Amino acid sequence: MSFLSHLINGISLGSIYAIIALGYTMVYGIAKMLNFAHGDVIMVGAYVCFFALNAFGLPPVVSILLAMLVCTVLGIIIERLAYKPLRAAPSLAVLITAIGVSYFLQNGALILWSASPKVFPTIFEGTIRLFDGQLTIGLTTLITIAACIVIMVGLTLFTGKTKMGKAMRACSEDKDAAILMGINVNRTISVTFAIGSGLAAIAGVLLCSAYPLLQPTTGSMPGIKAFTAAVFGGIGSIPGAFLGGILLGIIEIFAKAYISTELSDAIVFLVLILVLLIKPAGLLGKKTVVKV
Amino acid sequence: MERIKKFHLGKTRREKLITFGLVLVFFGFIEILQATGNLSNLLKGQLVPICAYVVMALSLNLTVGILGELSLGHAGFVSIGAFTGIVIAQVLRPAIESNGLLLLIALAGGGIAAGLIGFLIGIPVLRLRGDYLAIVTLAFGEIIKSLINNLYIGLDSKGLHFSFINDNLRLLEDGKKILSGPLGANGLPRISSFIGGILLVLFTLYFLYRLLGSRLGRAILAMRDNAIAAESVGINITRYKLTAFTMSAFIAGMAGTLFALSFSSVNASKFNVDMSILILVFVVLGGLGNLRGSIIAAGLLTVLPELLRSLRDYRMLAYSVILIAIMLVTNNQILVHWWTQRKKDLKGLFTRLRKSKQGGEG
Numbered sequence: 001m002s003f004l005s006h007l008i009n010g011i012s013l014g015s016i017y018a019i020i021a022l023g024y025t026m027v028y029g030i031a032k033m034l035n036f037a038h039g040d041v042i043m044v045g046a047y048v049c050f051f052a053l054n055a056f057g058l059p060p061v062v063s064i065l066l067a068m069l070v071c072t073v074l075g076i077i078i079e080r081l082a083y084k085p086l087r088a089a090p091s092l093a094v095l096i097t098a099i100g101v102s103y104f105l106q107n108g109a110l111i112l113w114s115a116s117p118k119v120f121p122t123i124f125e126g127t128i129r130l131f132d133g134q135l136t137i138g139l140t141t142l143i144t145i146a147a148c149i150v151i152m153v154g155l156t157l158f159t160g161k162t163k164m165g166k167a168m169r170a171c172s173e174d175k176d177a178a179i180l181m182g183i184n185v186n187r188t189i190s191v192t193f194a195i196g197s198g199l200a201a202i203a204g205v206l207l208c209s210a211y212p213l214l215q216p217t218t219g220s221m222p223g224i225k226a227f228t229a230a231v232f233g234g235i236g237s238i239p240g241a242f243l244g245g246i247l248l249g250i251i252e253i254f255a256k257a258y259i260s261t262e263l264s265d266a267i268v269f270l271v272l273i274l275v276l277l278i279k280p281a282g283l284l285g286k287k288t289v290v291k292v
Numbered sequence: 293m294e295r296i297k298k299f300h301l302g303k304t305r306r307e308k309l310i311t312f313g314l315v316l317v318f319f320g321f322i323e324i325l326q327a328t329g330n331l332s333n334l335l336k337g338q339l340v341p342i343c344a345y346v347v348m349a350l351s352l353n354l355t356v357g358i359l360g361e362l363s364l365g366h367a368g369f370v371s372i373g374a375f376t377g378i379v380i381a382q383v384l385r386p387a388i389e390s391n392g393l394l395l396l397i398a399l400a401g402g403g404i405a406a407g408l409i410g411f412l413i414g415i416p417v418l419r420l421r422g423d424y425l426a427i428v429t430l431a432f433g434e435i436i437k438s439l440i441n442n443l444y445i446g447l448d449s450k451g452l453h454f455s456f457i458n459d460n461l462r463l464l465e466d467g468k469k470i471l472s473g474p475l476g477a478n479g480l481p482r483i484s485s486f487i488g489g490i491l492l493v494l495f496t497l498y499f500l501y502r503l504l505g506s507r508l509g510r511a512i513l514a515m516r517d518n519a520i521a522a523e524s525v526g527i528n529i530t531r532y533k534l535t536a537f538t539m540s541a542f543i544a545g546m547a548g549t550l551f552a553l554s555f556s557s558v559n560a561s562k563f564n565v566d567m568s569i570l571i572l573v574f575v576v577l578g579g580l581g582n583l584r585g586s587i588i589a590a591g592l593l594t595v596l597p598e599l600l601r602s603l604r605d606y607r608m609l610a611y612s613v614i615l616i617a618i619m620l621v622t623n624n625q626i627l628v629h630w631w632t633q634r635k636k637d638l639k640g641l642f643t644r645l646r647k648s649k650q651g652g653e654g
Contacts, residue, residue, distance in 0.1 A: 034423065036569075082616055089623035092362070096576045097619040099569055103612035111605050224430070224565060231427045262457055266438035269431035276428055277416050 005135055006257045007250065012141040012210065014249020015148030019203040020226030021233070021241035022155065023196030029172040029236035030192045033091060036098040037078060038200060039223015040105035043216060045071045045201030046120065046208045047113055053121055060123045067201040075197025079190055087186075102220075109216035117215040120208035140209045147202060152242050155195075159238065164191060172236065225252075228272050234285025243283055248272075308501055311584040312494065318591070319490045334598050342594045343489025344551035349574035349590035350496050350583060351543035356572065357581035358504070359536045360516035361418070362426040365433025366544055366571050371563035372409050373402035373545025374552035375440055378477045381553060382470045383447060391483040398483075398553060399492065399546045406545020407538050409436075414537040418530065433568055440560035445471040476559025477552075484554035492550055493587070496543055500583055503539070512536050577618060 020042060027035045045067040052063035082101050086094045124139040159165035167188045170178040179185055207222055208214050225248060233244025248268060255267040275283065322339065325331040348370055355363045377398040388394045417428050444460075446453045448467025455461050459473060471477045503509045511532050514522040523529050552558045574593060578585030596614070600607035621627060 028423075034426075082620070085620055086623055088625065089619075092356075092576050092580070093619050093623050096573055097616055099573060100612050100615035100619065103615065104609065107608040107612060111609065224434075228427060228431065231424060235423065260457060262442050263438060266435045269434050269438075272431050273416075273428050273435075276420060276424055280420050280424060282424075 002257075005137075006253050008137055008141060008145075010250035010253035011246055012144045012249070013253055014229075014246035015144045016203055016207050016210065016245075017222070017226045017229045017248050018148050018242045018245025019151055019199050019206070020222060021230040021245045022151070022238065023199050023203075024227050024230040025233075025235055025238060025241040026168075026192050026196050028230070030168055031083070031189050033083065033094045034098065034227070035083075035193075035196070036095065036223075037101035037105060038196065039219035039221075039226070040102050040109075041071050041074060041078075041197050041200040041219070042204040042207065042223065043109060043214075043219035044074060044105060045204035046214050046218060047109065047118075048201070049205045050118055050120055050208070050214055053123070064202065064205050067205060068198045071201035071204075072194045072198040075193045075200075076190055078197075079193040083193075084186070084189075106216050106220070113216065115215060117213045120212035120214050122212070123205070123209055140206075144206045144210065147206060148242075148245075151199060151202070152238075155238055164188070168192060225268070228269065231282055232272050232275060234282030237282075237284045237286070240282055240284035247283075307584075311497060311587070314584065315490065315493055315497070315587065319487075322486070334601070335595070338594060338598060339486045340484045340489045340554035341551060342591055343486070343493055344484075344547045344554070345571070345574065345594050346493050346587050346590040347489075347496050347547035347550065348544055348571045349578065349586040350493075350500060351540045351547060352571045353575045353578070353581065353583060353586045354500060354503075354536060354540040354543070356575050357579075357586075358500075358509075358516065359512055359533065359540070361533070361537075362422065363429040363540075364426045364565065364568050364572065365429035365431070365436075366540075367563040367565070367567035368429075368433035368436035369406040369410055369541040369544040370548035370551065370567065370571075371436055371440060371560060373406040373548030374558060374563065375443075375471060375477070375548075375560070376405035376545070377402035377549025378480060378552055378558070379445060379452075379470055381481055381483060382477075383452070385481055391481075391485070392488065394481075395483045395485070395488050395550075395553065399549045402549030403542045403546040406548065407542030410541020410544075411534065411538040414534045414541075418533045418537060430565060430568070433563075433565065437560050437564055440471075440563075441474050443471055444469070444473050474559065474561070476557060476561075478557040480553060480556050480558065482554060482556055484550050489550055489554075492546060496546075497583060497587075499543070508532065508535065573615065577615075 020038065023038050023041075024035060027033065027038070048070045049063045049067040052058045052066050053060065058066065078101055082097050083094060086097060122140075124143050126139040127136045128139065128142070129136050159168055167178070167183045168191075170181065170183055171185055171188050175185055178188075203222075203226075204219065208218070226245065229244040229248040230241045231244070232248060233240030233242070235241075251271050252264055252268050255264040259267060279285075322331065326336075348366065351369075352363065352366045355361055355366070380401040381394055381398045384394060384397060388397070413429075413432050417425060417432070420428055442457045444455045444458075446461040446463045446467050446469045448464040450464060453461045453463060453467075461467075461469065463469070504513070511522070511527045512535075514525075515527060515529055515532055519529060548563075570593075571590075574590040575586055577593070578587070578589035597607055597611055600610050603610050
């Protein structure tokens, strides 16, 4: 029974990684940049939700929506000010700018909200008992998994059916051809950032509901792990981010439960390396052939 | 990773001399400040770390700028060098009196250990390309951090004892712990000196310039510019990549030893992704493949937070804003164009002046 409980916890943690990884993978697919500041947008989202709940006493749903709104606007502002002027620059320059933005958000949070950790309130209370009480699952866990599935289905429909979604796919395929077809590439990239950042807010709230300590560095490690999850599944691919996130979560929880708590991170990264050595473009990534 | 059009390698004799001169002038300047008592204590504590960061930036420049592969796990090699150096220094301390000799042996040991690990990691990793290579190096950096964080090493009259995850070294009465897992290494001999650091910087510079001028260096550069073309003229890509990567790890390891032995306590968590990224920032800001740029960027950015100390809480915020601003300005097409035009104008002015002077004499 403990196996089942670990599995469910793993899927739940993996769902959080998957939601964060979606943000990385969509931005990478379209703008070909690693947005290192993504993890810190998660942290901002969690803080906004925390203050909406605690200081203003807003109901949870409104707080989450507010966090999403703030993060979406933040994502658009970051993109406009820091990344847009660098469209033509080498990718390493954009990477360093993203790192600068990440430092900025972390240190801004440090000044605004201080380094002392805040205890995130429980939003979803209650547990569900199965098999005569042998298996208890927290409501947070279930809601996290459900949220991830809803987001996944929503995004797949969005990129598959809507005009904007088609524009996104066209941009990630061939930016120049997309311009020729009359697609506003700049706006498409901004929308991608907005969606990714809005998802980051949800991920932040879910992350802090599961691990309720909130501080300015909260987002960085989950950010890095979600980034590995995106690479693991094949960066640029939405189902890949989902699969990579879930697998990474399960591996991490199992490594913690059955092997060693201290070495769980090392094991996660080792599995990642092994997968990439066998499938160099990730699990669902497209293999690009270099033509001479 | 996109190729950057023209790399400024500074291979001419004059360029090299300017770079060496820069390091020596900095050394002389600091020595004068120290002799006249004008050096603040804060800066004094930063001298050896500055040298260490400069060497780290130079070594990463070999991987990112000269070899053209993005690595996000450089701190892993620094960490291996640091802790190997610590163990060597602690073991040999009773036997060797001279601090300089002890540091030299520790540096060599740290470098060799990091180079060896770099070689072993390089064999599988260098088959990957671009961002995938970056993420795997990041993963290796994290694994190294995690392993060292769980490593316990002790020394007693029977020799070295190792244990993993749990602290069961079972040392004798006369034993002492060198490394105690997450608590790190404490009570270190602070044998790194400023002059040692400067010598290491000079050695690294000499080494890299010699490398760039050699057959091996030219092969590496050819590979970076066009791997397929290089392969077609008979350059063994895997072998040269691995050689450059190993050399880069070797130098990073020495920098790690220098860095660790300038503090009285060090733990493995210090060598995390943030450190790898910090070194990468030095390299990119200094210019890919530009050794002098790496030195200046590493030096300035290490001191910058100290200089911004008057801003107190806002200093890291200011640091990040400066970082973003530099990237935006140096990559702004209009500004770059304007600057090259002004440089051309200035050059033209000088030639005209010289000509009119010659004309006047003749």
